[in-house]
Amino acid sequence: MSATARARLFVALELPEPVRAALVAWRAPLLRELGALRAVAPAALHVTLCFIGWREEASIASIAAIVERCAETCGEVSGLSLDEEPLWLPPRRARALTLGLADGDGRLGALRAELAGRLARDGWHEPETRPYLPHVTVARVRAGKVVPRRVTLPPAPALAFEGAAVVLYRSRLERAGARYEPLFVGRLA
Secondary structure (H helix, E strand, O other), X not given: OOOXXXXXXXXXXXXXXXXXXXXXXXXXXXXXXXXXXEEOOHHHOEEEEEEEEEEEHHHHHHHHHHHHHHHHHXXXXXXXXXXXXXXXXXXXXXXXXXXXXXXXXXXXXXXXXXXXXXXXXXXXXXXXOOOXXXXXXXXXXXXXXXXXXXXXXXXXXXXXXOOOEEXXXXXXXXXXXXXXXXXXXXXXX
């Protein structure tokens, strides 16, 4: 009897290329200075909307259909901007260097709520009890390493932008870190 093939899935807001390039340039000196950090690949910089978790591969088409409907009906996601103050997550024992995201007109929050609601109604997503914190992870702390608590970080670039697309990703866990494979891209109007 063979095991059913499974995939680790999540849905994210794709960042425009100029935003990803600015983030890569901003973090470059930090990566040189803080050897405990490992960069997130430029193409993998995103804003997670819903973590789905492990699902059978046969479910991917159904989940992609929900993502597609949400992308089609939500309209544009504008009024986004990066917080200039970097944020370590989780705060007590940092595993990631992140930048928070301000949702100026509330459209990102509305998209996320609609997506999470539809996925939950169809049994693909277990809603989280903690409040949603939109952010971009720019680097992760290497296994076994600790970042000094008093490290001074430069402000992030002041960037305002629109969301480009909603993407269903497969997360492949590898020794060097997770690798994200886009399975479906829903362009935002």
